[in-house]
Amino acid sequence: MSAIGSVGSNSSTNNVTSALQAQTLTQNDFLKLMTSQLKNQDPLKPLDNSEFVSQMAQFSTVSGIQNLQNSFSTLASSLSSGQALQASSLVGHxxxxxxxxxxxxxxxxxxxxxxxxxxxxxxxxxxxxxxxxxxxxxxxxxxxxxxxxxxxxxxxxxxxxxxxxxxxxxxxxxxxxxxxxxxxxxxxxxxxxxxxxxxxxxxxxxxxxxxxxxxxxxx
Missing domain, CATH: 2.60.40.4070 (Immunoglobulin-like)
Structure with missing residues (x-):
């Protein structure tokens, strides 16, 4: 009985994870939406270029911050490994x-x-x-x-x-x-x-x- 419950729990977790991933907007998705918006815009009220550039800049900023966070995470892991190696050399001292x-x-x-x-x-x-x-x-x-x-x-x-x-x-x-x-x-x-x-x-x-x-x- 517990095994079946475990499988059901894992399945639910996977479904939630998939749903969250499906809701994540990638840069390619954003570009597709913007292209579609340009194609279907009202000819009498065209999209303001400055607004388009502003939205692109905002997305690029978020993407840049995420890349920076990943870089810092990698650097922190590297520093931690170096510190661990230095500390291990202290054994016996x-x-x-x-x-x-x-x-x-x-x-x-x-x-x-x-x-x-x-x-x-x-x-x-x-x-x-x-x-x-x-x-x-x-x-x-x-x-x-x-x-x-x-x-x-x-x-x-x-x-x-x-x-x-x-x-x-x-x-x-x-x-x-x-x-x-x-x-x-x-x-x-x-x-x-x-x-x-x-x-x-x-x-x-x-x-x-x-x-x-x-x-x-x-x-």
């Missing part, structure tokens, strides 16, 4: 990407960076998954832009923090003049994928899935 979290391995370190919007004293706070402050890192006075550093995995008490995911926030400035700064983390690219919208994503060790557009450095 370390990248620096915008991220406020990273995973600490047992006895390991995490490579990080702060993108400060202005020069000033930079402070980085490390918290665990429950939000508890684990380490406060004072990077001192830094210029605006990227400042790279490593967290050695040691907490405020001088003990090794347990393996797991940690969160990072940063501020630049002093006292009431301090402002938030962007955190970045580094990791090795494990794989590259393309999502349903055509955007490229990288699977970065210790960070997770990140957009290709967020990559700041490659090493």
């Amino acid at each position: 370390n990248v620096l990407t915008s991220s406020s979290k990273a995973v600490l391995s047992t006895g390991g370190k995490i490579s990080l960076a702060v993108d400060a919007p202005a020069s000033g004293n930079v402070i980085v706070n490390v918290t665990d998954s429950s939000g508890q402050l684990i380490r406060r890192i004072d990077l001192g006075a830094q210029a605006s832009g990227l400042t790279q550093f490593q967290w050695d995995g040691i907490d405020n008490n001088g003990a090794a923090a347990p393996a797991g995911q940690y969160n990072f926030t940063a501020t630049v400035g002093t006292g009431s003049q301090s402002q938030a700064a962007t955190m970045l983390a580094a990791g090795k690219v494990n794989s590259v994928s393309l999502d349903s919208s055509g955007a490229l994503n990288l699977s970065v060790d210790g960070i997770g899935s990140v957009a290709f557009s967020t990559i700041r450095q490659i090493s």
